Amino acid sequence: MKRKWLTIFILVICLIAVSYLVGSCNKHDIVHVTTPLQQIIPAGFPDPNYKFTDNPLTEEGFQLGRKLFYDGRLSRDSNFPCASCHQQIAIFGTYEHDRSHGYNFSHTLRNAPPLFNLAWQKELHWDGRFKSLYTEATQPILTHNEMAENFFTIIFRLGSDTQYRQMFKAAFGVPVPTEDKILRALAQFTGTIISSGSKYDLYKKGQATFTASEQSGYQLYQAKCATCHPEPMFTDYSYRNNGLPVNPELNDFGRMRVTGKSEDSLKFKVPSLRNVNLTANYMHDGRFNTLLQVLNHYSSGIQSSATLDALLVNKIPLTATEKTDLISFLKTLSDSTILHDPRFSKPQ
Numbered sequence: 619m620k621r622k623w624l625t626i627f628i629l630v631i632c633l634i635a636v637s638y639l640v641g642s643c644n645k646h647d648i649v650h651v652t653t654p655l656q657q658i659i660p661a662g663f664p665d666p667n668y669k670f671t672d673n674p675l676t677e678e679g680f681q682l683g684r685k686l687f688y689d690g691r692l693s694r695d696s697n698f699p700c701a702s703c704h705q706q707i708a709i710f711g712t713y714e715h716d717r718s719h720g721y722n723f724s725h726t727l728r729n730a731p732p733l734f735n736l737a738w739q740k741e742l743h744w745d746g747r748f749k750s751l752y753t754e755a756t757q758p759i760l761t762h763n764e765m766a767e768n769f770f771t772i773i774f775r776l777g778s779d780t781q782y783r784q785m786f787k788a789a790f791g792v793p794v795p796t797e798d799k800i801l802r803a804l805a806q807f808t809g810t811i812i813s814s815g816s817k818y819d820l821y822k823k824g825q826a827t828f829t830a831s832e833q834s835g836y837q838l839y840q841a842k843c844a845t846c847h848p849e850p851m852f853t854d855y856s857y858r859n860n861g862l863p864v865n866p867e868l869n870d871f872g873r874m875r876v877t878g879k880s881e882d883s884l885k886f887k888v889p890s891l892r893n894v895n896l897t898a899n900y901m902h903d904g905r906f907n908t909l910l911q912v913l914n915h916y917s918s919g920i921q922s923s924a925t926l927d928a929l930l931v932n933k934i935p936l937t938a939t940e941k942t943d944l945i946s947f948l949k950t951l952s953d954s955t956i957l958h959d960p961r962f963s964k965p966q
């Protein structure tokens with residue numbers, strides 16, 4: 619009888635030891651399982667520039683990135699998550715603002731670009747300062763007029779939060795946050811916001827028709843705008859000077875700040891025209907509130923300078939009807955599905 623109990627006792631000890639071993643294996647990533655995500659490449663889009671090969675997409679990584687994106691604790695005073703400047707109601711730009719507000723009542727130098735189709739961009743920021751989404755995200759976190767925080771503090775804060783520990787473990791196998799994992803997760807979130815559901819996209823698939831005004835706006839766009847803003851991404855990702863007078867308060871000379879070359883003075887990355895009706899204000903410093911102001915600039919406001927793009931030396935004269943038609947066409951590029959997509963909204 620005694621021997622039977624002893625055997626049961628030893629068996630129980632063995633079971634506990636085995637389950638402990640398996641548990642600790644989990645902790646060390648041996649049986650760590652994630653849910654892979656396929657990068658979405660809409661029909662008709664070119665090959666993306668960033669394919670997540672060094673940062674494999676997973677549902678767990680995406681969800682962690684989404685939580686981080688909306689979390690004020692990544693900023694010094696908790697008030698400036700990424701989403702404070704990149705708002706879903708403005709396709710992840712700052713709603714109807716010229717420049718955005720950051721830590722300590724400061725202003726950003728430039729207009730916050732909307733975030734979509736980022737995997738197709740060759741370089742990020744208006745002057746192309748960053749080569750990848752991964753390196754870009756360090757900038758807002760560290761910069762004094764954005765989130766003004768440091769990774770040491772963020773890692774300490776997130777590392778003492780049980781839910782974050784679970785999410786880091788689910789995404790990357792280890793519960794401890796690191797700078798590398800924070801940047802990977804953020805890139806998985808921002809890099810998978812895809813916009814390809816506009817009326818224009820349906821028209822191209824033969825599933826929608828254009829009104830007469832939209833159709834004539836499309837022709838005007840093809841004749842006058844498409845060299846710099848070509849289909850289907852509506853940008854050629856180059857840096858150009860489109861004749862905006864420099865704002866003397868900001869003294870922003872664009873691409874020249876990165877290359878140091880005078881031939882790059884006043885050149886800025888050509889922005890996509892997709893969703894443009896949903897992403898006011900316009901231009902690198904948000905100087906225009908409306909699309910009509912933008913068209914007035916192209917038809918009569920262009921300022922000549924040494925680096926003005928050759929395509930614009932004679933301006934782009936447009937009649938009032940042509941402006942109306944062009945705006946009708948630009949509105950067909952709006953993909954309002956992003957505005958309401960719960961997948962990209964603040965997690966509960």
Ligand code: HEC
Nearest residue numbers: 699700703718719720726728729730731742743744758764
């Ligand atoms: C205080 C406002 C603010 C906050 C907070 C902020 N951003 Fe930005 N973001 C901007 C501005 C302004 C730019 C344009 C910078 C430039 O071109 O010089 C920008 C540019 C970007 C770009 C490049 C987009 C493009 O088309 O080139 C990405 C990506 C981005 N931000 C992601 C993030 C992420 C991720 C976070 C959080 C970690 C974040 N941002 C926090 C204002 C902000």
Ligand code: HEC
Nearest residue numbers: 842843846858860886887888889900901902912916927929
């Ligand atoms: C020579 C190249 C070129 C041509 C042609 C051109 N653009 Fe642009 N466009 C740019 C550049 C560069 C910018 C960004 C300039 C800046 O912010 O400093 C821009 C910005 C814009 C913006 C602001 C978008 C935003 O998100 O801020 C709109 C709208 C726009 N262009 C529409 C048009 C239309 C419509 C036409 C044709 C009538 C046109 N563009 C022709 C180069 C061009």
